[in-house]
Amino acid sequence: MKLKSRSTVKGLRIAACVGVTVALVFPLYWMLVTAVRPTRDLLTMDLSIIPSTITLDGFAALFKYNPVTSWLRVSTVLSLGSASISLLISIFAGYSLSRFTGRGHQVMGLALLLSRMLPGSLLVVPFYVIFLRLGLIDNVLSVVLVDTVFIVPFATWLLKGFFDGIPRELEEAAWVDGAGRIRALTSVILPLSAPGIAAAATYSTIFGWGDFLFARTLLTTDRNWPVTVGIVSFIGDNGTDWNSIMGMGLIAVLPMMVLFILAERHLIAGLTAGGVKG
């Protein structure tokens, strides 16, 4: 009797999990469904939950009338560029903060933590002036650099958390074997902190890919835009073509969804290890 009621409770909980999940991912489903619906459905207000016909015509039109391929290229350069630069910097800095605890390191750790408090909306003004003077307005490099600044503090603390969890003895054993500090870092520490690096890489890539504010401010020609600026340029365009907007949204969302699905397990571990603890 007791057992039965316990399994009922469990069934109810699973049903609740499924129900809440369906409700919360509904916007993504609605985006997908709108993107593959024939335009006439939208005109006749046939908005059934499951579309009667599925078509990819919307995507064909998207690529035909807009520089979507350029946007995707810029987004890729932006996110992978800022992710790789910030990972390199953050691995060194995170390792250093984990293994050295002098006054200078404490100050620097605090400075990195505090820099996360700065509103990007404040910095967008001086960034604009700096890149105007450098002649880097409308150059993707400017956005790569700016995104890097916002990723490094988070990634450094996340990685420091991971490095803290790796016993020093393992490194010291490598030194005894004649390996230098750099060798010990690359051959002992890095392989052991692969989950942390995966978490930091995922976080960085998603951040760079999703950036809108800096790209919108620093990139002026439409061919130099990333997908985020591209989507927003559709809003209000001749009566708002929902088919195209949702198609564009899907193009912006899908790569990050795949990345997230592959790395999700590490993200939670990463948050446990350092991301929020720091």
Next chain:
Amino acid sequence: MTATGAGGAGLRVSRDSLFGYLLLTPAVALLALLIVYPLILALILSLTPGRFLNPATAPPGLSLEHYRRVLFSIQAWGDLLRSFLYVFGSIAPAFLTGLGLALLFRQPFRGRRWLRTTVLLPWAVPGVAASTVFLWMFDASFGIVNKILLGLGLLAAPIAWLADTRTVMAAVIAPTAWKLFPLFTMVFMAALQAIPLELYEAARVDGASIGAQFRHVTWPGLRVSAYIVTLIAFLGVFREFDFIFPLTSGGPGRSTMTLAIDIFLQAFQYSDLGYAAALGIFSLVVATVAVLVTTRAMRRSTA
């Protein structure tokens, strides 16, 4: 778990610490060039008189006119009030959804991993992409939200969610909270894993109800994480731009004009970089004070 200083002879230590600083150099350089210098520049711009988009064309001299305009006009204070409304309006539902999900997903069942990954997906969605899908769902004539509410009989006539001053704040909060809740879920899931199950057994033996178990076992285990993630979310939403800007640009009127949106519009729409910089410094000061006050309160209550 923090590393202890390098052991061994003194010579070893100093050579080591040089290496330690060397590794830190790129991060220091980046911070100095792209955080400290821009901050100083923002301060200079905020003190430069007149209206300009390119500081090279600005009149010489220093002036407090922009700060006077920030502090003594109703606009900036209104922005601040709306910023706080937007921030707390977004954090409260995200916090509750995140906590609820973490508790729901705590016990294992078949397919839990997949379901969990699915429910966390909004975290990976670019903010502007989330905005566009909510723009579509809130559309006055074709939107699914009106359609559902009308169908259920909860509404008599369609609402123009993003054009009505009474509903627009809720309508920009919806996508913000939707992208934010997975962060809370992930942090709470991580924190729940760290609570020893024996504590619950002990509580049950003592006859504690579900509510009492939550109050005396679960919540104490989550408190610190809850505080830190709320702080991170506060700073994130306070500077958030990707939802309000594409949805309303601060309108209708100024109903959704937050500091983050106003700074951008003043700088790049009204070509008033000096005033925008002063607003930026104002928002930095506000954020810093808010963080210091809550950190102190948190420290006192845990001590």
